Amino acid sequence: MVDLFDWKRFFTNIPQIVAYLPVTLKIVFYATLFGVILALLVAVIRIKKIPILHQAAGIYVSFMRGTPMLVQLLVVFYGIPILMQQLFNINVNRWDKIIFVYITYILNQGAFLSEIFRCSILAVPTGQLEAAYSVGLTQFQAFRRIILPQAVRVAVPSFGSDFIGLFQNTSLAFLIGVVDIMGRAKTIGTATKHVLEAYVFIAILFIIISLLVKGAFYLLDKKLAYGR
């Protein structure tokens, strides 16, 4: 029977994989930070049904959700330099590859999160908004103080899942040579001919991340549980 798992290899792999953890974390950080901002914008546009922008946002969300992330990465990585060359005559072909990775993930997250946000904002009963207006709050104040806290409660579970999924999706960057922890596990697998130990370690890392994230969101949820 083939020798599939060995503890010694497991432990020698750990420092090699952990060295690439910053890459994964950086991608997740930028994607979430700018993705959330983009998603809020798109969600508000789609709820308010602002003409022209509404249709454009619809196509953007549909494209990002409907096409494989692989294709999105290719379009961003190969298409944007050509676009910049044609329109502005700037050569961005020599930019660091990771910037293209950031852009792809920001756009992707923007689309998926905008749907979560849109749905959770719509979940708040209209009566709340009417009550807010009746005591004299402006639209923006009503949104910030009344709608948002209640919407967040609905959004949190899905957002948490999406966030954890983002960690795992960063492995796509490996295809254009940006090595994150999954990519390192794969390269260790081919270089040493044993991939299972590396994969198991990755799974453990992600489980720890999942527990931390879920724990943080659970506390957030408790804080927002008004009147339940």
Add this chain to the structure above:
Amino acid sequence: MKISKILTVVMMSLVSIILITACGTSNETKTSDANVKTIIVGTGNNYEPYCYLDKDGNLSGYEYEVLKAVNELLPQYKFEFQTYDFANVLISLDAGKIDIGAHQYESNDERQKKYLFGQESYTTYTTYVTVAATNETVHSLSDLQGKKVKTATGSNATYLLEKFNETHKDNPIILAYADNSTDEETVVGLTNGVWDAVIETKRDTDKLNKAYGNGQTVLKAVGEPVATSKTYFVFAKGNTELQAAVDGALKKLKESGKLAEISTKVIGGNYTESE
């Protein structure tokens, strides 16, 4: 929204993407010093021992060593290495992001329409039908008719098997496409009967036996070679200057015996001219 409207929007968006990428050319002039031109080499990072990352995460392997030696003979260029996966090396070549593609690529007529292959080969690539050591029924390619062969999309083995199936439509070989699969799954799958064979070189089979066999042979190559071919470096169509320079350097490396030396050191034998 009517169906026709949806389709129009979808097609227009895709067409614009395709047009933008198709009509654009990025002709890069990469000069750092006054006389030395920087050449970007694209290679893989997941195919041991040709291109892989060592324990510090640095690129190593046969492709790297050979091209380093080529660079020494061509002082007017400076080679820089970037890694991609098998398919993306070629797409990057097309898009002008890299100048040389190195991933044990084999040539054929259709591919030469799109890319410029080198004239000098640098490895031989002779593939055999490889089965579990306990398999006594399969002895050649024709024995595989009606049986399952594990292969990867985009690999040359797939191309060869499909060519075979075109002339044997009544009882074709069943192809199981498994991309990004691992060697462990190949070995366990073959020994347990999930697939009947794979198509690979003898040196790759030896590699698997050494890694997973615990001293025994788990896989064996049977029969005549499925194909004897050679691997070449790939260049962007029209880049004949670089192609001629690299070809010249490779020829010199073969004559001086340095290529054979690198081959023996990295892949365990002299696979440069013949098996």
Add this chain to the structure above:
Amino acid sequence: MGFNSIYFYDSLRSGIQYLPNTFQLTFIPIVIALILGTVIAVIRVYRIPFLAPLLVVLITLYQGIPLVVALMIYHLLFIAEFNDFAAALHLDTSMADINLIWIGIFALSLQATCYMEESIKGAFFSVDKGQYEAGYSVGLTKLQTLRRIIIPQVIPVALPMLTNNIVGAIKGSSIVMVIGITEVLAGSVIPSSKTYAFFEGYIAAALIYWIFTILVEKIAARIEKRGDKYRRNLV
């Protein structure tokens, strides 16, 4: 950068051939995930003792495992142990007879269940506690309240997020190419082994997936409109 339309059409035809596999890998896990996900969400919302905390832990742990790793482990376990397993149960089938697609469906179902359960749970939070109390106060049992009052209010809220999950499942199905099942993405790239025209293949796959997704989105929008009749919308 060149784009060859002939190769594009070849890839398109080749990819469409494998749509049935993608359908199997998408719809079966989605149906399983909807049923299981609702059940688990209800258990968590009602805080049923013992089961609820257990499921919370299980789901959090399982969401941490990347789909690729899970798939590989199931695959290796299956091909390494199945023959012994079948012999122990005196079954006549050998491994070569079982279609590997079921391993893919199994892994995708578990993954989809976790995601859908989270969406449905979030939707439950949007229903005010008063609704439950009102239901009990007119004499309905817990199950009746759930069926007649809560769930009709949960569905319109859950729908956009479930659409997200379904669309994610459609694209996630392509992961099974690592264990040898060919579906749309791998199928579109098959002609590329001859021509090395990979870009055209990937764009063809993108087109097929996008059209599939748009159909799903249109259906979801239709259902959303009907659900909105019973609640007053925000803007």
